[in-house]
Amino acid sequence: MGVFGQxxxxxxxxxxxxxxxxxxxEKDGLEKYLSRKTCELFDLQDKIILxxxxxxxxxxxxxxxxxxxxGRSKEKRSDCKLLVLALVVNKDEASEAHLHLGLLAxxxxxxxxxxxxxxxxxxxxxxxxxxxxxxKVVTTCVENDKNQIVRIRRCSEPKxxxxxxxxxxxxxxxxxxxxxxxxxxxxxxxxxxxESVRIxxx
Numbered sequence: 001m002g003v004f005g006q007x008x009x010x011x012x013x014x015x016x017x018x019x020x021x022x023x024x025x026e027k028d029g030l031e032k033y034l035s036r037k038t039c040e041l042f043d044l045q046d047k048i049i050l051x052x053x054x055x056x057x058x059x060x061x062x063x064x065x066x067x068x069x070x071g072r073s074k075e076k077r078s079d080c081k082l083l084v085l086a087l088v089v090n091k092d093e094a095s096e097a098h099l100h101l102g103l104l105a106x107x108x109x110x111x112x113x114x115x116x117x118x119x120x121x122x123x124x125x126x127x128x129x130x131x132x133x134x135x136k137v138v139t140t141c142v143e144n145d146k147n148q149i150v151r152i153r154r155c156s157e158p159k160x161x162x163x164x165x166x167x168x169x170x171x172x173x174x175x176x177x178x179x180x181x182x183x184x185x186x187x188x189x190x191x192x193x194x195e196s197v198r199i200x201x202x
Contacts, residue, residue, distance in 0.1 A: 054085055055071070055073060055082045055085065056083055057073050057082050058080055061081075062081045069082060112128075115169055116169070119167075120168075121164065128165065131161045131162055135155060135157075135162050136155070136156045137153055137155055138153070138155075138156060139151060143185060149182070150180065151179075152178065152179070153180075154177070154179075155174035158173050
């Protein structure tokens with residue numbers, strides 16, 4: 001606290017609460033100033049993306065709130081008022097690429113769930129992921145007489161629940177049947193420190 005010329009014994013919770021209220025009254029001006037300064041310093045351009053990142057619910061009544069509304073809660077709290085959070089991003093390639101990947105993942109998940117619901121499968125996404133993770137890819141590595149490492153990858157047989165999801169989505173029961181690759185032993189050792197013969201799942 002020496003930077004501000006104050007000592008800790010003079011700082012009370014009442015003073016902290018008081019300055020918080022004072023700061024809140026200046027909130028709009030501070031936000032605009034800091035946003036403008038950030039853009040000037042780093043040559044950034046802000047733009048508002050109307051992108052549904054998430055929503056949050058309030059357990060209180062929020063009777064005086066003009067923004068909190070009842071709606072579809074991602075946490076199944078339809079009894080509480082919600083706020084949907086939007087996003088402000090800087091217009092640069094890294095931010096836009098990250099946002100586009102997020103949108104792609106969002107639409108992919110919702111497309112899969114929509115198709116499954118049409119076939120009577122109403123599981124949560126985490127349950128779908130858990131079920132699909134029961135199917136494994138098994139990799140077997142052996143060394144041949146030419147000092148090469150032979151890798152053979154196969155998919156395990158899908159269980160009944162996995163088969164139901166594949167059928168509902170009109171997908172094959174395995175992404176591939178069998179893959180084989182041969183590499184020199186020296187090249188394999190660069191990427192692996194395991195024994196020359198191994199069986200693993202992944």
